[in-house]
Amino acid sequence: MLSARELNVFYGVIQGLKGVDIDIYDREIVTLIGSNGAGKTSTLNGIVNMVRSTGTVNFLNEDISRSQTHHIVRKGLALVPEGRKIFTNLTIEENLRMGAYNNLANFTRLRDRMFTLFPRLKERRKQMAGTLSGGEQQMLAIARALMSEPVLLMLDEPSLGLAPKIVGELFTTLRQLREENITILLVEQNATAALTIADRAYVLENGKIVLSGAAQEVLANPEVKKMYLGG
Numbered sequence: 001m002l003s004a005r006e007l008n009v010f011y012g013v014i015q016g017l018k019g020v021d022i023d024i025y026d027r028e029i030v031t032l033i034g035s036n037g038a039g040k041t042s043t044l045n046g047i048v049n050m051v052r053s054t055g056t057v058n059f060l061n062e063d064i065s066r067s068q069t070h071h072i073v074r075k076g077l078a079l080v081p082e083g084r085k086i087f088t089n090l091t092i093e094e095n096l097r098m099g100a101y102n103n104l105a106n107f108t109r110l111r112d113r114m115f116t117l118f119p120r121l122k123e124r125r126k127q128m129a130g131t132l133s134g135g136e137q138q139m140l141a142i143a144r145a146l147m148s149e150p151v152l153l154m155l156d157e158p159s160l161g162l163a164p165k166i167v168g169e170l171f172t173t174l175r176q177l178r179e180e181n182i183t184i185l186l187v188e189q190n191a192t193a194a195l196t197i198a199d200r201a202y203v204l205e206n207g208k209i210v211l212s213g214a215a216q217e218v219l220a221n222p223e224v225k226k227m228y229l230g231g
């Protein structure tokens with residue numbers, strides 16, 4: 001579905017990503033783990049061309065490395081950015097409408113699907129998004145991304161700041177989305193949880209991939225255990 005080759009990301013003189021190769025196949029859950037500053041967000045932003053980057057990114061048989069973000073979204077790739085970034089002064093329903101900006105003809109159908117997936121959002125549809133709890137805001141951020149009907153959903157640390165019970169619900173939702181044929185690239189600090197639901201994993205350090213493979217193998221790797229899973 002997607003392959004990135006020799007992806008480099010630059011912030012002025014700082015290089016956030018150094019020659020990363022990533023492949024994502026249909027209906028996989030792939031996770032990207034690594035410590036703070038390893039280059040996880042840079043990878044996602046490089047893929048959707050939101051930062052200065054070099055290298056090639058092929059998505060559904062098209063080179064999107066020079067494409068504008070709105071074209072990439074229309075083609076079926078959606079990103080739930082780090083820190084949610086919902087519109088706090090709009091209602092839940094209005095936030096969902098923003099997510100469907102390129103797909104408004106299908107708004108009602110998609111909104112109702114999101115309300116089935118996230119019943120809490122339905123109860124609060126007229127409420128300002130800024131007054132939702134952290135977990136509810138994360139649900140809204142995911143629902144908003146799904147309004148563009150992506151085939152590939154990338155999430156940047158969706159579990160950040162959520163209680164363990166809510167993290168469990170979130171990961172159940174991700175599994176459910178995969179059952180609906182949505183492919184997932186998941187960036188997580190919560191490496192154990194991410195490796196448990198993922199098919200494959202990449203480990204990033206200092207802007208480079210230092211390990212990749214089946215999620216179960218990465219989970220069992222002694223170095224990974226020591227570095228990311230608390231021994």
Ligand SMILES: Nc1ncnc2c1ncn2[C@@H]1O[C@H](COP(=O)(O)OP(=O)(O)OP(=O)(O)O)[C@@H](O)[C@H]1O
Binds near residue numbers: 011015042082
């Ligand atoms: N806007 C920026 N300006 C300068 N340097 C940046 C910028 N954004 C990221 N970097 C640098 O690029 C490197 C990779 O950062 P990135 O945000 O991709 O890491 P990350 O793995 O997502 O970390 P975290 O887990 O903390 O979110 C870091 O060294 C970071 O300091």
Ligand SMILES: [Mg+2]
Binds near residue numbers: 040041042082156
């Ligand atoms: Mg990050």
